[in-house]
Amino acid sequence: MFDEPRRRPWLLIVIALLAVGTVPFPFIGRPQVVLGGLPLWLWVSLALTVALAVVTAVATVHYWKDDSSE
């Protein structure tokens, strides 16, 4: 049996949205808001980066199935 994460369009869309979401486009030209010493755009970007890492890790383990060497 063989399966791989890229066969799920919804997963690729989620990954693409998270990747674009990490880039602070919505904060361009807005006044800097600081929370706990870090700019808000940095918090948002880091949070979405964590989400991207977790989605990538879970997708790799969960949706990659290959019995050729197991």
Added chain:
Amino acid sequence: MNDLTVDFVFACILYVVLLVVIGAFARQARRDSTLSDMFLAGRTLGFGVLLLTLFATQFSGNSFSGFPAQVYREGLAYSMGVMFTVGVATGYLLFAPRLYRIARQQRFVTPTDYLRYRFGSPILSYVATGIFILALTNFLLAQLTALGQAFFTFTDGDIPYWLVVVLGGIVVLVYQVMGGFRAVAWTDVFQGVLIMVGLVLVVVMLWAEVGSPAAITKTVALLRPDLAATPDLRTCFIWLSNFLLLALGSPLYPQALQRVYAARRVPDLKRVIAILALIPLFTGSAVVLIGAAGIALFPQQGLFASDEVTFRVIAHLMESNALTYYPVLVVMVAIVAAIMSTADSCLLSVSSMLTKDVAAQRKGLSAEQAERYTRLAPWFSIIVMAVVVGLAMRPLTTLWGLLVIKFEILIQLSPAFVLGTLHDPDDARGVTVREVMAGLVTGLVVTLAIYMSSWESLYGLHAGTVGVLANYIVVAGSRWVRLQRNRPLTAGLTTLSAARRNRAAVGGAASSPRLVGE
């Protein structure tokens, strides 16, 4: 020479002796005289070695000095480094599962083996080999340059740059030629642990001596508000472009692909890639913190080359607290380890491609003959290292510049792997060699045209990013046109494939060779 220089040199001598001893053990562990054993350790890498060798290989000298330098020059916006190193693992998802499956069935040794199997074009194979070798030689050059700079800075110029480049090159050559891939992977285990320990120590020391990440950011905002500002639109495009470059380019490094081939089992490989997605959350944050601490400690830029910021920061840590002496010494050796672990992998990969994809192909050897054609490999390693050491005597540009140039070219091979692995070689729905070549030529022309023009980039998008987008459009577009023209035929083949799968599913037929990758 001061005490630190003497202790650092002594620690490096110990480190080098250990590498050579590991190389000797790896030589003893050789099973046979084949390319698979020499360049893939017989495809026996388990979870632990695979994880640390991939980590150590990807965490290069550039990660320790180039990324913090970028943060130091451009500001907190380069926290994007965390995001795009996560992207490296995301990039693997686009083709690694299927490539691994085919590689095991076909017993690939080099990345070009896959292209030869999938497209059967000597021209594409030679062009791809040329691009891989160019990228790797470039990367090896960057590592040797970084090694020379690191020693020069750590020892305040007591040890000349040229001497370190020559000795570093010889050491890498010795243990790599002795033990092949096994030596490189085993030394990577030691080096990977050392890099991780070094990063933990840097973070702890920065926290204790300079302040928490929030305190460092506050200081940056106070001293250099321009470097803590919200990124502008151009920087956001650079951010996005860097993500695409790393996600599409980094998994295509031949040394990374060969580690995928070398994995013993799928469960090990997928757990390793999953962990590699999470590791940058710490390692990326650590290198961003080093750059930010550099701004806080040395806000007036231009006093030293930005590539030196990591070394300046750890020198400051040592001066500020005597207790940090030995931890800083470990960090210094970890930086050397990060550089050498990448350099040895690059050298081995270039040697494997010159042996298998150039020499064996030119002699017209069969697959079995090529598998035993190992005698030239050490000579290729020696020649490549000699050339690169010669080039490193005159550093061309900053480390970051070297990294980008390499990616710009390398990612043009992405469609061949990402789209190529979607179908088997004789499946009419798959991309053809003509389409891939048309995309590759378009991508390279667009990249080089933008790079050599006065623009260098398109509003923050790297030349290579624009090139690879054009590349994908040409490949996917020409495939779509072909499928539209041959619609009845493709529909028939699709039906045939579905029928074969159905038969296999009910156990009525052995799986077809055409569906090996399914």
